[in-house]
Amino acid sequence: MDGSAPWTTTATTDPELACPISPVVDIVFSRWTTPILWTLHAHGRQRFVELERRITTITPKVLTQRLRQLERDGLIVRTYHPEIPPRVEYEISELGRSLAPLFAHLAEWATTNLGRVDQARHDYDTKPAR
Amino acid sequence: MDGSAPWTTTATTDPELACPISPVVDIVFSRWTTPILWTLHAHGRQRFVELERRITTITPKVLTQRLRQLERDGLIVRTYHPEIPPRVEYEISELGRSLAPLFAHLAEWATTNLGRVDQARHDYDTKPAR
DNA sequence: ATAGCCACTTTCCTCTAGGTACCTACTATA
DNA sequence: TATAGTAGGTACCTAGAGGAAAGTGGCTAT
Structure with missing residues:
Protein backbone atom coordinates (compact mmCIF):
# COMPACT_ATOMS: atom_id res chain seq x y z
CA MET A 1 0.00 0.00 0.00
CA ASP A 2 1.48 3.34 -0.92
CA GLY A 3 0.56 6.59 0.72
CA SER A 4 -1.58 7.92 -2.09
CA ALA A 5 -5.15 8.99 -1.48
CA PRO A 6 -7.79 6.24 -1.52
CA TRP A 7 -9.34 7.96 -4.52
CA THR A 8 -6.48 7.07 -6.76
CA THR A 9 -5.91 3.49 -5.72
CA THR A 10 -8.78 2.00 -7.69
CA ALA A 11 -8.06 0.90 -11.21
CA THR A 12 -10.62 -0.37 -13.66
CA THR A 13 -9.74 -3.86 -12.51
CA ASP A 14 -12.60 -4.71 -10.17
CA PRO A 15 -15.37 -6.28 -12.20
CA GLU A 16 -18.48 -5.43 -10.27
CA LEU A 17 -17.04 -3.22 -7.59
CA ALA A 18 -15.76 -0.24 -9.49
CA CYS A 19 -16.16 1.40 -6.12
CA PRO A 20 -14.47 0.34 -2.89
CA ILE A 21 -17.08 1.92 -0.68
CA SER A 22 -20.05 -0.04 -1.97
CA PRO A 23 -19.64 -2.73 0.68
CA VAL A 24 -19.75 -0.11 3.43
CA ARG A 31 -32.88 3.00 5.08
CA TRP A 32 -33.19 2.17 8.77
CA THR A 33 -29.66 1.42 9.92
CA THR A 34 -28.54 5.02 10.15
CA PRO A 35 -31.48 6.15 12.30
CA ILE A 36 -30.93 3.18 14.58
CA LEU A 37 -27.19 3.75 14.94
CA TRP A 38 -27.74 7.46 15.36
CA THR A 39 -30.35 7.00 18.07
CA LEU A 40 -28.22 4.46 19.87
CA HIS A 41 -25.25 6.77 19.79
CA ALA A 42 -27.24 9.83 20.80
CA VAL A 62 -38.31 -4.10 10.60
CA LEU A 63 -36.70 -2.91 13.82
CA THR A 64 -36.00 -6.51 14.79
CA GLN A 65 -34.62 -7.31 11.36
CA ARG A 66 -32.26 -4.34 11.32
CA LEU A 67 -31.12 -4.91 14.90
CA ARG A 68 -30.29 -8.54 14.08
CA GLN A 69 -28.33 -7.51 11.05
CA LEU A 70 -26.43 -4.84 12.94
CA GLU A 71 -25.67 -7.34 15.69
CA ARG A 72 -24.42 -9.88 13.17
CA ASP A 73 -22.23 -7.25 11.54
CA GLY A 74 -20.76 -6.46 14.93
CA LEU A 75 -21.91 -2.85 14.99
CA ILE A 76 -24.15 -3.21 18.02
CA VAL A 77 -24.30 -5.45 21.06
CA ARG A 78 -27.48 -7.10 22.27
CA THR A 79 -27.81 -8.03 25.91
CA TYR A 80 -30.63 -10.29 27.02
CA HIS A 81 -31.72 -10.21 30.64
CA PRO A 82 -33.89 -13.24 31.43
CA GLU A 83 -36.10 -11.37 33.83
CA ILE A 84 -39.80 -11.02 34.18
CA PRO A 85 -40.84 -9.34 31.94
CA PRO A 86 -37.88 -9.98 29.65
CA ARG A 87 -35.51 -7.12 29.17
CA VAL A 88 -33.22 -6.62 26.21
CA GLU A 89 -30.74 -3.83 25.82
CA TYR A 90 -28.95 -2.63 22.74
CA GLU A 91 -25.82 -0.55 22.60
CA ILE A 92 -23.23 0.46 20.09
CA SER A 93 -20.15 -1.74 19.92
CA GLU A 94 -16.61 -0.49 19.66
CA LEU A 95 -16.71 -1.19 15.95
CA GLY A 96 -19.93 0.76 15.63
CA ARG A 97 -18.46 3.58 17.62
CA SER A 98 -15.66 3.84 15.07
CA LEU A 99 -18.28 5.16 12.67
CA ALA A 100 -18.93 8.20 14.86
CA PRO A 101 -16.53 10.64 13.17
CA LEU A 102 -17.91 9.52 9.83
CA PHE A 103 -21.45 10.26 10.93
CA ASP A 118 -32.79 21.78 -2.71
CA GLN A 119 -31.79 24.81 -4.73
CA ALA A 120 -30.40 22.63 -7.52
CA ARG A 121 -33.59 20.63 -7.62
CA HIS A 122 -35.67 23.77 -7.81
CA ASP A 123 -33.53 25.14 -10.61
CA TYR A 124 -33.72 21.89 -12.52
CA ASP A 125 -37.49 21.68 -12.16
CA THR A 126 -38.28 25.28 -13.05
CA LYS A 127 -36.24 25.60 -16.21
CA PRO A 128 -37.31 22.83 -18.57
CA ALA A 129 -35.65 24.90 -21.31
CA ARG A 130 -33.44 22.22 -22.80
CA MET B 1 -26.80 26.99 16.30
CA ASP B 2 -24.34 26.38 19.06
CA GLY B 3 -20.95 24.89 18.61
CA SER B 4 -21.72 21.50 20.11
CA ALA B 5 -21.06 18.34 18.16
CA PRO B 6 -23.74 17.36 15.66
CA TRP B 7 -24.28 14.19 17.63
CA THR B 8 -25.78 16.00 20.53
CA THR B 9 -27.98 18.46 18.72
CA THR B 10 -30.80 16.07 17.97
CA ALA B 11 -33.57 15.78 20.49
CA THR B 12 -36.49 13.43 20.26
CA THR B 13 -38.37 16.18 18.52
CA ASP B 14 -38.21 15.15 14.88
CA PRO B 15 -41.11 12.87 14.15
CA GLU B 16 -39.85 10.74 11.31
CA LEU B 17 -36.31 11.98 11.09
CA ALA B 18 -34.80 10.94 14.36
CA CYS B 19 -31.63 11.16 12.37
CA PRO B 20 -30.28 14.24 10.60
CA ILE B 21 -28.25 12.27 8.11
CA SER B 22 -31.11 10.31 6.60
CA PRO B 23 -31.66 12.91 3.87
CA VAL B 24 -28.02 12.66 2.82
CA ARG B 31 -27.07 1.34 -4.76
CA TRP B 32 -25.67 2.94 -7.91
CA THR B 33 -24.96 6.55 -7.00
CA THR B 34 -21.74 5.85 -5.12
CA PRO B 35 -20.16 3.81 -7.93
CA ILE B 36 -21.12 6.54 -10.40
CA LEU B 37 -19.76 9.38 -8.28
CA TRP B 38 -16.66 7.37 -7.47
CA THR B 39 -15.96 6.57 -11.10
CA LEU B 40 -16.52 10.17 -12.16
CA HIS B 41 -14.18 11.39 -9.48
CA ALA B 42 -11.52 8.78 -10.17
CA VAL B 62 -30.58 2.53 -14.63
CA LEU B 63 -27.47 4.49 -15.54
CA THR B 64 -29.66 7.09 -17.22
CA GLN B 65 -32.02 7.24 -14.26
CA ARG B 66 -29.24 7.71 -11.72
CA LEU B 67 -27.41 10.26 -13.86
CA ARG B 68 -30.61 12.29 -14.20
CA GLN B 69 -31.18 12.20 -10.48
CA LEU B 70 -27.61 13.21 -9.71
CA GLU B 71 -27.89 16.03 -12.23
CA ARG B 72 -31.12 17.23 -10.67
CA ASP B 73 -29.55 17.13 -7.22
CA GLY B 74 -26.70 19.25 -8.51
CA LEU B 75 -24.01 16.66 -7.83
CA ILE B 76 -22.97 16.20 -11.43
CA VAL B 77 -23.02 18.33 -14.58
CA ARG B 78 -24.24 17.03 -17.93
CA THR B 79 -22.94 18.64 -21.09
CA TYR B 80 -24.64 17.88 -24.38
CA HIS B 81 -22.70 18.39 -27.61
CA PRO B 82 -25.09 18.40 -30.58
CA GLU B 83 -22.64 16.70 -32.87
CA ILE B 84 -22.90 13.73 -35.14
CA PRO B 85 -22.99 11.30 -33.50
CA PRO B 86 -24.26 13.09 -30.39
CA ARG B 87 -21.81 13.38 -27.55
CA VAL B 88 -22.64 13.82 -23.90
CA GLU B 89 -20.19 14.31 -21.10
CA TYR B 90 -20.69 13.97 -17.39
CA GLU B 91 -18.53 15.42 -14.67
CA ILE B 92 -18.67 16.05 -10.97
CA SER B 93 -19.96 19.45 -9.95
CA GLU B 94 -18.46 21.57 -7.25
CA LEU B 95 -21.16 20.39 -4.89
CA GLY B 96 -20.39 16.79 -5.77
CA ARG B 97 -16.70 17.42 -5.27
CA SER B 98 -17.43 18.55 -1.74
CA LEU B 99 -18.25 14.92 -0.98
CA ALA B 100 -14.69 13.83 -1.77
CA PRO B 101 -13.25 13.96 1.76
CA LEU B 102 -16.32 12.10 2.96
CA PHE B 103 -15.78 9.36 0.41
CA ASP B 118 -16.55 -10.26 8.23
CA GLN B 119 -15.09 -11.65 11.42
CA ALA B 120 -18.15 -10.60 13.41
CA ARG B 121 -20.43 -12.26 10.88
CA HIS B 122 -18.41 -15.44 11.03
CA ASP B 123 -18.52 -15.44 14.82
CA TYR B 124 -22.24 -14.82 14.83
CA ASP B 125 -22.90 -17.59 12.34
CA THR B 126 -20.69 -20.22 13.94
CA LYS B 127 -21.89 -19.97 17.52
CA PRO B 128 -25.64 -20.46 17.54
CA ALA B 129 -25.27 -21.09 21.27
CA ARG B 130 -27.88 -18.68 22.53
C1' DA C 1 -60.89 -12.47 35.23
C1' DT C 2 -59.44 -9.24 32.22
C1' DA C 3 -56.20 -6.28 30.59
C1' DG C 4 -51.53 -4.86 29.81
C1' DC C 5 -46.47 -5.09 29.23
C1' DC C 6 -42.24 -6.71 26.75
C1' DA C 7 -39.89 -8.39 22.90
C1' DC C 8 -40.66 -10.02 19.51
C1' DT C 9 -42.88 -13.41 15.46
C1' DT C 10 -45.91 -14.47 11.73
C1' DT C 11 -48.72 -13.72 7.84
C1' DC C 12 -50.11 -11.15 4.17
C1' DC C 13 -49.80 -7.25 1.21
C1' DT C 14 -47.79 -3.24 -1.46
C1' DC C 15 -44.47 -0.63 -3.76
C1' DT C 16 -40.53 0.46 -6.13
C1' DA C 17 -35.73 -0.13 -7.55
C1' DG C 18 -33.75 -2.53 -10.72
C1' DG C 19 -33.38 -6.08 -14.74
C1' DT C 20 -34.56 -7.73 -19.71
C1' DA C 21 -35.30 -6.72 -24.03
C1' DC C 22 -36.26 -4.01 -27.75
C1' DC C 23 -36.67 0.63 -30.03
C1' DT C 24 -35.30 5.51 -31.81
C1' DA C 25 -32.50 8.67 -35.25
C1' DC C 26 -28.44 9.52 -37.43
C1' DT C 27 -24.04 8.50 -39.69
C1' DA C 28 -19.85 6.08 -41.05
C1' DT C 29 -17.96 2.04 -42.67
C1' DA C 30 -17.72 -2.37 -45.24
C1' DT D 1 -27.52 -3.41 -47.97
C1' DA D 2 -26.16 -4.31 -43.49
C1' DT D 3 -23.75 -3.51 -39.47
C1' DA D 4 -21.95 -0.85 -35.75
C1' DG D 5 -21.73 3.12 -32.66
C1' DT D 6 -23.94 6.96 -29.87
C1' DA D 7 -27.25 8.32 -26.03
C1' DG D 8 -30.58 7.14 -24.54
C1' DG D 9 -36.29 5.82 -24.28
C1' DT D 10 -40.11 2.48 -23.43
C1' DA D 11 -42.78 -1.53 -21.95
C1' DC D 12 -42.94 -5.33 -19.15
C1' DC D 13 -41.54 -8.14 -15.28
C1' DT D 14 -39.37 -9.75 -10.87
C1' DA D 15 -37.46 -9.69 -6.31
C1' DG D 16 -36.92 -7.89 -2.14
C1' DA D 17 -37.57 -4.29 1.24
C1' DG D 18 -40.76 -2.65 3.93
C1' DG D 19 -45.77 -1.79 6.00
C1' DA D 20 -50.19 -3.48 8.59
C1' DA D 21 -52.14 -6.18 11.76
C1' DA D 22 -52.60 -9.79 14.71
C1' DG D 23 -50.59 -13.38 17.69
C1' DT D 24 -47.36 -15.40 21.54
C1' DG D 25 -46.03 -16.40 26.37
C1' DG D 26 -45.29 -15.42 30.87
C1' DC D 27 -46.13 -12.55 34.44
C1' DT D 28 -48.40 -8.56 37.01
C1' DA D 29 -51.69 -5.12 38.34
C1' DT D 30 -56.53 -4.06 38.99
Whole structure:
Protein backbone atom coordinates (compact mmCIF):
# COMPACT_ATOMS: atom_id res chain seq x y z
CA MET A 1 0.00 0.00 0.00
CA ASP A 2 1.48 3.34 -0.92
CA GLY A 3 0.56 6.59 0.72
CA SER A 4 -1.58 7.92 -2.09
CA ALA A 5 -5.15 8.99 -1.48
CA PRO A 6 -7.79 6.24 -1.52
CA TRP A 7 -9.34 7.96 -4.52
CA THR A 8 -6.48 7.07 -6.76
CA THR A 9 -5.91 3.49 -5.72
CA THR A 10 -8.78 2.00 -7.69
CA ALA A 11 -8.06 0.90 -11.21
CA THR A 12 -10.62 -0.37 -13.66
CA THR A 13 -9.74 -3.86 -12.51
CA ASP A 14 -12.60 -4.71 -10.17
CA PRO A 15 -15.37 -6.28 -12.20
CA GLU A 16 -18.48 -5.43 -10.27
CA LEU A 17 -17.04 -3.22 -7.59
CA ALA A 18 -15.76 -0.24 -9.49
CA CYS A 19 -16.16 1.40 -6.12
CA PRO A 20 -14.47 0.34 -2.89
CA ILE A 21 -17.08 1.92 -0.68
CA SER A 22 -20.05 -0.04 -1.97
CA PRO A 23 -19.64 -2.73 0.68
CA VAL A 24 -19.75 -0.11 3.43
CA VAL A 25 -22.85 1.39 1.93
CA ASP A 26 -24.54 -2.00 2.00
CA ILE A 27 -23.66 -2.47 5.64
CA VAL A 28 -24.20 0.97 7.11
CA PHE A 29 -26.45 3.03 4.88
CA SER A 30 -29.66 1.18 4.38
CA ARG A 31 -32.88 3.00 5.08
CA TRP A 32 -33.19 2.17 8.77
CA THR A 33 -29.66 1.42 9.92
CA THR A 34 -28.54 5.02 10.15
CA PRO A 35 -31.48 6.15 12.30
CA ILE A 36 -30.93 3.18 14.58
CA LEU A 37 -27.19 3.75 14.94
CA TRP A 38 -27.74 7.46 15.36
CA THR A 39 -30.35 7.00 18.07
CA LEU A 40 -28.22 4.46 19.87
CA HIS A 41 -25.25 6.77 19.79
CA ALA A 42 -27.24 9.83 20.80
CA HIS A 43 -29.13 8.27 23.71
CA GLY A 44 -26.87 5.42 24.78
CA ARG A 45 -27.92 1.92 25.71
CA GLN A 46 -31.61 1.40 25.11
CA ARG A 47 -34.37 -1.19 25.13
CA PHE A 48 -36.43 -2.29 22.19
CA VAL A 49 -39.45 -0.15 23.04
CA GLU A 50 -37.33 2.93 23.56
CA LEU A 51 -35.90 2.62 20.09
CA GLU A 52 -39.37 1.95 18.76
CA ARG A 53 -40.68 5.10 20.39
CA ARG A 54 -37.85 7.32 19.24
CA ILE A 55 -37.84 6.13 15.64
CA THR A 56 -41.54 6.70 15.46
CA THR A 57 -42.26 5.38 11.99
CA ILE A 58 -40.45 2.07 12.19
CA THR A 59 -42.44 -1.13 12.61
CA PRO A 60 -41.40 -3.76 15.16
CA LYS A 61 -40.74 -6.31 12.46
CA VAL A 62 -38.31 -4.10 10.60
CA LEU A 63 -36.70 -2.91 13.82
CA THR A 64 -36.00 -6.51 14.79
CA GLN A 65 -34.62 -7.31 11.36
CA ARG A 66 -32.26 -4.34 11.32
CA LEU A 67 -31.12 -4.91 14.90
CA ARG A 68 -30.29 -8.54 14.08
CA GLN A 69 -28.33 -7.51 11.05
CA LEU A 70 -26.43 -4.84 12.94
CA GLU A 71 -25.67 -7.34 15.69
CA ARG A 72 -24.42 -9.88 13.17
CA ASP A 73 -22.23 -7.25 11.54
CA GLY A 74 -20.76 -6.46 14.93
CA LEU A 75 -21.91 -2.85 14.99
CA ILE A 76 -24.15 -3.21 18.02
CA VAL A 77 -24.30 -5.45 21.06
CA ARG A 78 -27.48 -7.10 22.27
CA THR A 79 -27.81 -8.03 25.91
CA TYR A 80 -30.63 -10.29 27.02
CA HIS A 81 -31.72 -10.21 30.64
CA PRO A 82 -33.89 -13.24 31.43
CA GLU A 83 -36.10 -11.37 33.83
CA ILE A 84 -39.80 -11.02 34.18
CA PRO A 85 -40.84 -9.34 31.94
CA PRO A 86 -37.88 -9.98 29.65
CA ARG A 87 -35.51 -7.12 29.17
CA VAL A 88 -33.22 -6.62 26.21
CA GLU A 89 -30.74 -3.83 25.82
CA TYR A 90 -28.95 -2.63 22.74
CA GLU A 91 -25.82 -0.55 22.60
CA ILE A 92 -23.23 0.46 20.09
CA SER A 93 -20.15 -1.74 19.92
CA GLU A 94 -16.61 -0.49 19.66
CA LEU A 95 -16.71 -1.19 15.95
CA GLY A 96 -19.93 0.76 15.63
CA ARG A 97 -18.46 3.58 17.62
CA SER A 98 -15.66 3.84 15.07
CA LEU A 99 -18.28 5.16 12.67
CA ALA A 100 -18.93 8.20 14.86
CA PRO A 101 -16.53 10.64 13.17
CA LEU A 102 -17.91 9.52 9.83
CA PHE A 103 -21.45 10.26 10.93
CA ALA A 104 -20.41 13.61 12.34
CA HIS A 105 -18.75 14.42 9.05
CA LEU A 106 -21.92 13.45 7.22
CA ALA A 107 -24.09 15.56 9.49
CA GLU A 108 -21.81 18.49 8.92
CA TRP A 109 -22.05 18.05 5.16
CA ALA A 110 -25.81 17.89 5.50
CA THR A 111 -26.14 21.13 7.39
CA THR A 112 -23.95 23.06 4.99
CA ASN A 113 -24.98 21.54 1.67
CA LEU A 114 -28.52 20.19 1.87
CA GLY A 115 -29.83 23.63 1.00
CA ARG A 116 -27.78 23.63 -2.19
CA VAL A 117 -29.31 20.33 -3.20
CA ASP A 118 -32.79 21.78 -2.71
CA GLN A 119 -31.79 24.81 -4.73
CA ALA A 120 -30.40 22.63 -7.52
CA ARG A 121 -33.59 20.63 -7.62
CA HIS A 122 -35.67 23.77 -7.81
CA ASP A 123 -33.53 25.14 -10.61
CA TYR A 124 -33.72 21.89 -12.52
CA ASP A 125 -37.49 21.68 -12.16
CA THR A 126 -38.28 25.28 -13.05
CA LYS A 127 -36.24 25.60 -16.21
CA PRO A 128 -37.31 22.83 -18.57
CA ALA A 129 -35.65 24.90 -21.31
CA ARG A 130 -33.44 22.22 -22.80
CA MET B 1 -26.80 26.99 16.30
CA ASP B 2 -24.34 26.38 19.06
CA GLY B 3 -20.95 24.89 18.61
CA SER B 4 -21.72 21.50 20.11
CA ALA B 5 -21.06 18.34 18.16
CA PRO B 6 -23.74 17.36 15.66
CA TRP B 7 -24.28 14.19 17.63
CA THR B 8 -25.78 16.00 20.53
CA THR B 9 -27.98 18.46 18.72
CA THR B 10 -30.80 16.07 17.97
CA ALA B 11 -33.57 15.78 20.49
CA THR B 12 -36.49 13.43 20.26
CA THR B 13 -38.37 16.18 18.52
CA ASP B 14 -38.21 15.15 14.88
CA PRO B 15 -41.11 12.87 14.15
CA GLU B 16 -39.85 10.74 11.31
CA LEU B 17 -36.31 11.98 11.09
CA ALA B 18 -34.80 10.94 14.36
CA CYS B 19 -31.63 11.16 12.37
CA PRO B 20 -30.28 14.24 10.60
CA ILE B 21 -28.25 12.27 8.11
CA SER B 22 -31.11 10.31 6.60
CA PRO B 23 -31.66 12.91 3.87
CA VAL B 24 -28.02 12.66 2.82
CA VAL B 25 -28.27 8.91 2.71
CA ASP B 26 -31.26 9.18 0.40
CA ILE B 27 -29.39 11.48 -1.92
CA VAL B 28 -25.91 10.02 -1.99
CA PHE B 29 -25.97 6.40 -0.89
CA SER B 30 -28.32 4.49 -3.09
CA ARG B 31 -27.07 1.34 -4.76
CA TRP B 32 -25.67 2.94 -7.91
CA THR B 33 -24.96 6.55 -7.00
CA THR B 34 -21.74 5.85 -5.12
CA PRO B 35 -20.16 3.81 -7.93
CA ILE B 36 -21.12 6.54 -10.40
CA LEU B 37 -19.76 9.38 -8.28
CA TRP B 38 -16.66 7.37 -7.47
CA THR B 39 -15.96 6.57 -11.10
CA LEU B 40 -16.52 10.17 -12.16
CA HIS B 41 -14.18 11.39 -9.48
CA ALA B 42 -11.52 8.78 -10.17
CA HIS B 43 -11.46 9.14 -13.96
CA GLY B 44 -12.69 12.67 -14.53
CA ARG B 45 -15.14 13.84 -17.17
CA GLN B 46 -16.58 10.90 -19.05
CA ARG B 47 -19.14 9.93 -21.66
CA PHE B 48 -22.09 7.66 -21.14
CA VAL B 49 -20.46 4.58 -22.66
CA GLU B 50 -17.31 5.03 -20.63
CA LEU B 51 -19.31 4.97 -17.43
CA GLU B 52 -21.24 2.00 -18.73
CA ARG B 53 -18.02 0.12 -19.43
CA ARG B 54 -16.40 0.89 -16.12
CA ILE B 55 -19.43 0.07 -13.98
CA THR B 56 -19.75 -3.20 -15.78
CA THR B 57 -22.93 -4.51 -14.21
CA ILE B 58 -25.11 -1.45 -14.58
CA THR B 59 -27.80 -1.38 -17.26
CA PRO B 60 -28.21 1.66 -19.54
CA LYS B 61 -31.68 2.33 -18.22
CA VAL B 62 -30.58 2.53 -14.63
CA LEU B 63 -27.47 4.49 -15.54
CA THR B 64 -29.66 7.09 -17.22
CA GLN B 65 -32.02 7.24 -14.26
CA ARG B 66 -29.24 7.71 -11.72
CA LEU B 67 -27.41 10.26 -13.86
CA ARG B 68 -30.61 12.29 -14.20
CA GLN B 69 -31.18 12.20 -10.48
CA LEU B 70 -27.61 13.21 -9.71
CA GLU B 71 -27.89 16.03 -12.23
CA ARG B 72 -31.12 17.23 -10.67
CA ASP B 73 -29.55 17.13 -7.22
CA GLY B 74 -26.70 19.25 -8.51
CA LEU B 75 -24.01 16.66 -7.83
CA ILE B 76 -22.97 16.20 -11.43
CA VAL B 77 -23.02 18.33 -14.58
CA ARG B 78 -24.24 17.03 -17.93
CA THR B 79 -22.94 18.64 -21.09
CA TYR B 80 -24.64 17.88 -24.38
CA HIS B 81 -22.70 18.39 -27.61
CA PRO B 82 -25.09 18.40 -30.58
CA GLU B 83 -22.64 16.70 -32.87
CA ILE B 84 -22.90 13.73 -35.14
CA PRO B 85 -22.99 11.30 -33.50
CA PRO B 86 -24.26 13.09 -30.39
CA ARG B 87 -21.81 13.38 -27.55
CA VAL B 88 -22.64 13.82 -23.90
CA GLU B 89 -20.19 14.31 -21.10
CA TYR B 90 -20.69 13.97 -17.39
CA GLU B 91 -18.53 15.42 -14.67
CA ILE B 92 -18.67 16.05 -10.97
CA SER B 93 -19.96 19.45 -9.95
CA GLU B 94 -18.46 21.57 -7.25
CA LEU B 95 -21.16 20.39 -4.89
CA GLY B 96 -20.39 16.79 -5.77
CA ARG B 97 -16.70 17.42 -5.27
CA SER B 98 -17.43 18.55 -1.74
CA LEU B 99 -18.25 14.92 -0.98
CA ALA B 100 -14.69 13.83 -1.77
CA PRO B 101 -13.25 13.96 1.76
CA LEU B 102 -16.32 12.10 2.96
CA PHE B 103 -15.78 9.36 0.41
CA ALA B 104 -12.11 9.18 1.28
CA HIS B 105 -13.03 8.85 4.93
CA LEU B 106 -15.45 6.08 4.05
CA ALA B 107 -12.87 4.25 1.96
CA GLU B 108 -10.44 4.47 4.83
CA TRP B 109 -12.99 3.04 7.24
CA ALA B 110 -13.63 0.26 4.77
CA THR B 111 -10.01 -0.80 4.47
CA THR B 112 -9.44 -0.85 8.20
CA ASN B 113 -12.76 -2.24 9.43
CA LEU B 114 -14.39 -4.37 6.75
CA GLY B 115 -12.39 -7.33 7.94
CA ARG B 116 -13.82 -6.94 11.42
CA VAL B 117 -17.31 -7.01 10.02
CA ASP B 118 -16.55 -10.26 8.23
CA GLN B 119 -15.09 -11.65 11.42
CA ALA B 120 -18.15 -10.60 13.41
CA ARG B 121 -20.43 -12.26 10.88
CA HIS B 122 -18.41 -15.44 11.03
CA ASP B 123 -18.52 -15.44 14.82
CA TYR B 124 -22.24 -14.82 14.83
CA ASP B 125 -22.90 -17.59 12.34
CA THR B 126 -20.69 -20.22 13.94
CA LYS B 127 -21.89 -19.97 17.52
CA PRO B 128 -25.64 -20.46 17.54
CA ALA B 129 -25.27 -21.09 21.27
CA ARG B 130 -27.88 -18.68 22.53
C1' DA C 1 -60.89 -12.47 35.23
C1' DT C 2 -59.44 -9.24 32.22
C1' DA C 3 -56.20 -6.28 30.59
C1' DG C 4 -51.53 -4.86 29.81
C1' DC C 5 -46.47 -5.09 29.23
C1' DC C 6 -42.24 -6.71 26.75
C1' DA C 7 -39.89 -8.39 22.90
C1' DC C 8 -40.66 -10.02 19.51
C1' DT C 9 -42.88 -13.41 15.46
C1' DT C 10 -45.91 -14.47 11.73
C1' DT C 11 -48.72 -13.72 7.84
C1' DC C 12 -50.11 -11.15 4.17
C1' DC C 13 -49.80 -7.25 1.21
C1' DT C 14 -47.79 -3.24 -1.46
C1' DC C 15 -44.47 -0.63 -3.76
C1' DT C 16 -40.53 0.46 -6.13
C1' DA C 17 -35.73 -0.13 -7.55
C1' DG C 18 -33.75 -2.53 -10.72
C1' DG C 19 -33.38 -6.08 -14.74
C1' DT C 20 -34.56 -7.73 -19.71
C1' DA C 21 -35.30 -6.72 -24.03
C1' DC C 22 -36.26 -4.01 -27.75
C1' DC C 23 -36.67 0.63 -30.03
C1' DT C 24 -35.30 5.51 -31.81
C1' DA C 25 -32.50 8.67 -35.25
C1' DC C 26 -28.44 9.52 -37.43
C1' DT C 27 -24.04 8.50 -39.69
C1' DA C 28 -19.85 6.08 -41.05
C1' DT C 29 -17.96 2.04 -42.67
C1' DA C 30 -17.72 -2.37 -45.24
C1' DT D 1 -27.52 -3.41 -47.97
C1' DA D 2 -26.16 -4.31 -43.49
C1' DT D 3 -23.75 -3.51 -39.47
C1' DA D 4 -21.95 -0.85 -35.75
C1' DG D 5 -21.73 3.12 -32.66
C1' DT D 6 -23.94 6.96 -29.87
C1' DA D 7 -27.25 8.32 -26.03
C1' DG D 8 -30.58 7.14 -24.54
C1' DG D 9 -36.29 5.82 -24.28
C1' DT D 10 -40.11 2.48 -23.43
C1' DA D 11 -42.78 -1.53 -21.95
C1' DC D 12 -42.94 -5.33 -19.15
C1' DC D 13 -41.54 -8.14 -15.28
C1' DT D 14 -39.37 -9.75 -10.87
C1' DA D 15 -37.46 -9.69 -6.31
C1' DG D 16 -36.92 -7.89 -2.14
C1' DA D 17 -37.57 -4.29 1.24
C1' DG D 18 -40.76 -2.65 3.93
C1' DG D 19 -45.77 -1.79 6.00
C1' DA D 20 -50.19 -3.48 8.59
C1' DA D 21 -52.14 -6.18 11.76
C1' DA D 22 -52.60 -9.79 14.71
C1' DG D 23 -50.59 -13.38 17.69
C1' DT D 24 -47.36 -15.40 21.54
C1' DG D 25 -46.03 -16.40 26.37
C1' DG D 26 -45.29 -15.42 30.87
C1' DC D 27 -46.13 -12.55 34.44
C1' DT D 28 -48.40 -8.56 37.01
C1' DA D 29 -51.69 -5.12 38.34
C1' DT D 30 -56.53 -4.06 38.99
